[in-house]
Amino acid sequence: MARANGHVAPARVQASNILQQIGNTPLLDLSDFAHRLGVAPSTHFYAKAEWFNPGGSVKARAALYIVEAAERSGQLTRNKILIDSSSGNTGIAFALIGAVKGYQVHLVMPANVSQERKALVRAYGATLIESDPLEGSDGAIVKVRELVAAEPERYFYANQYNNPANIQAHYETTGPEIWQQTGGTITHFVAGLGTTGTFVGTGRYLKERNAAVQLVAVQPEDELAVIEGLKHLETAIVPGIYDPGLADRHVGVSAEATWEMTRRLAREAGLFVGLSAGAAVWAALQVARELDGGTVVTLLPDDGSKYVSLGIFD
Structure with missing residues (x-):
């Protein structure tokens, strides 16, 4: 570290441009929050904070x-x-x-x-x-x-719904980060389905490291449950990159449960997140409550700043 006026000044991370800051997002320990909502004390509950990426999302x-x-x-x-x-x-x-x-x-x-x-x-x-x-x-x-x-x-x-680079991004970055951040102890990965790239890429990597890792896909419970960022695949154009045989389990979530969980995360965990994050946490808690132990990881795609005008936090 450099010295300034006799004091030690903190070192600064150098990057040639903002794009080099994409990835390596924090994994937040939400175990206390989960335990208050009925998850067993022996079960660990984590969430990947993707709003730390430039542009504010995964x-x-x-x-x-x-x-x-x-x-x-x-x-x-x-x-x-x-x-x-x-x-x-x-x-x-x-x-x-x-x-x-x-x-x-x-x-x-x-x-x-x-x-x-x-x-x-x-x-x-x-x-x-x-x-x-x-x-x-x-x-x-x-x-x-x-x-x-x-x-x-x-x-x-760019064709994000059909572009294999979408999957590759998560296979090469998100999956390895989660594996390293949990020390390889992850037992369940829970994520929403939109383009499906996050779920497929991350899930494939985790399965290759440990075939016992359970992959749980989250989507709206029906075509009437509108949740920004998620698709109800049974009634939507299915992304070409989606792998229908990858998920071990599917969990449907209602719009009402999503909005409620999104508000609770802000008011009880200090996490100001978007709707797809609320849906993912709601589903991950359903999974975690069934366990006597293990490490559940979900992913928070973005923060709540893009949703204020929708009235979610009023």
């Missing part, structure tokens, strides 16, 4: 891998516009990465996503194209496909 991992894979292959060049559909977080991540790397970014998002998400995309200089709010994320997918089909030479279509 999606920074996949977005960076997608962009850099496209750069290596020559699919993404300076004369092309990066385009994709997004319910918010991946779009924000693409906008941030485009700002750093100098790419134009166009994003198709349902018109009813939160105002905060729209503002963040625009803050990074991306162009926002709104799709039919009643058609949700599937409508945004259809819209972006139409745009790309009309002018294929104009765009690099």
Whole structure:
């Protein structure tokens, strides 16, 4: 450490740009919170704090891998516009990465996503194209496909729902981080299904390290339970990267339970998180309550700053 005016000044971590700060997020010990909610004292309960990524979400991992894979292959060049559909977080991540790397970014998002998400995309200089709010994320997918089909030479279509780099990001970063942070003691991994890249990539890595690790997939309980960031796969366009044989178990969660848990995390655990995080914790607690011991790990995709205008915390 350097000295300043006779005092020891803290060392600073050097990085050439913000993208080098993606990954290596903290694993929070929420065992006390879980024990108060009926989980056995012998069961450990952890959550990966993904809002520590630049852009504020887990999606920074996949977005960076997608962009850099496209750069290596020559699919993404300076004369092309990066385009994709997004319910918010991946779009924000693409906008941030485009700002750093100098790419134009166009994003198709349902018109009813939160105002905060729209503002963040625009803050990074991306162009926002709104799709039919009643058609949700599937409508945004259809819209972006139409745009790309009309002018294929104009765009690099990131296609996060079908891009194997989405899986690879979590296989190479999220999975190894969780394994190392738990010292290989993880027994259950619980995560939501959106693009499904986080669940598939992380789950595959953990299964390779220990086939006994249980993988629990979380999604809305039915098509009427709208939870931002999650898909009800039975009634939605299923991502091409999804591996239907990977999950050991599926847990459905209602919108009401999600909102309640999201508020409880803020008020009882000091965790200001988004709706998909609330759903993941609710499901992980259902799993953990059934155990007499073990290590349950879930993932908190983002913080709550993008959801304030929805009235969740009122």
